[in-house]
Amino acid sequence: MPYDSSEEVTREVAAAQWQLERDGFVAKVRSDPTSSPELRQLATYLEALSYGEFATRYLSDVDTARIAEYGGLDDIFSVGHVGIIDVVGGVPYVIEAVWGGIKKVQRISYDDWLKARPSSWVWVARPVAMSDKQRSSFVEEARSFVGRPYDFWNFDLSDDSAFYCSKLVWLAYRRAVGHSIDGHAPTRSFWFSPKQLWSLHRSGILQNVNVPRQYSY
Structure with missing residues (x-):
């Protein structure tokens, strides 16, 4: 799932x-x-x-x-989830829209996030061509959605009443930069998936921070 x-x-x-x-x-x-x-x-x-x-x-x-x-x-290389890293005072957190028992947008420490995924591979990227102000706004937009409910069945990415994981990234980026990260309109006939977001690094929209690797605890 x-x-x-x-x-x-x-x-x-x-x-x-x-x-x-x-x-x-x-x-x-x-x-x-x-x-x-x-x-x-x-x-x-x-x-x-x-x-x-x-x-x-x-x-x-x-x-x-x-x-x-x-x-x-x-x-086939698959991607099942995506979140936004928020660093405050040198401490990283993850803002994400999650289902399970939470069913909402949450903000948790990056360490706790990794410990909950002991066998997952994690790939980290940074959006390019963004000013420092836009980067701050990107994270602030994501923070403003914390507590909003999870909804996988809303195909309007501009609707901020509820989120799924990659929709959260798409809308926070659009509001911070002024255009969509993938160049498409908000209304979709299929989900904007984590794999589609990951694929944007090939077009230079995302820059690799580190190669995929497995974290073990």
């Missing part, structure tokens, strides 16, 4: 949870007379989408029809 990547969650449990939430989203859209034609079309698309197709595209940013080009699903 993109918002519950703990090792004890099996693919079967994740698929069942995602399908339950998807069906709830579809039913809500269809029962709301104010739903736009575009939103109804999106609901129809999601209703026909399998969990496997969703997970491949969300975690790996690859269409399932192209998996063979990569030699198989196990050969």
Whole structure:
């Protein structure tokens, strides 16, 4: 599950949870007379989408029809989560939108964040072409959302009433810099995924701070 990547969650449990939430989203859209034609079309698309197709595209940013080009699903580099590092007085914290038992935007120490992910690989990057004022604003915007609820099923990235992890980064960046980090409009027909955000380093929008490595405790 993109918002519950703990090792004890099996693919079967994740698929069942995602399908339950998807069906709830579809039913809500269809029962709301104010739903736009575009939103109804999106609901129809999601209703026909399998969990496997969703997970491949969300975690790996690859269409399932192209998996063979990569030699198989196990050969595709996937990214399941993203947060914002906030350093205060030399102490790093992480601002993130998380599901699980929290279901909100939280700010925790970087050490505690790492300890909760003993087998995860962590990649750190810094947005380029930003002034010091914009960098400060980026983090301040993210801080202002702490406590907001988690919502994976809101496809308007400009709506700050609720967040999923990569939406939090997208909106904080847009408000700090004045344009979107990926150059696209807020309304989407699919989620803005952590893998899409990670891929921006190839275009020079993100600069590597360190290569991926595994933290052990």
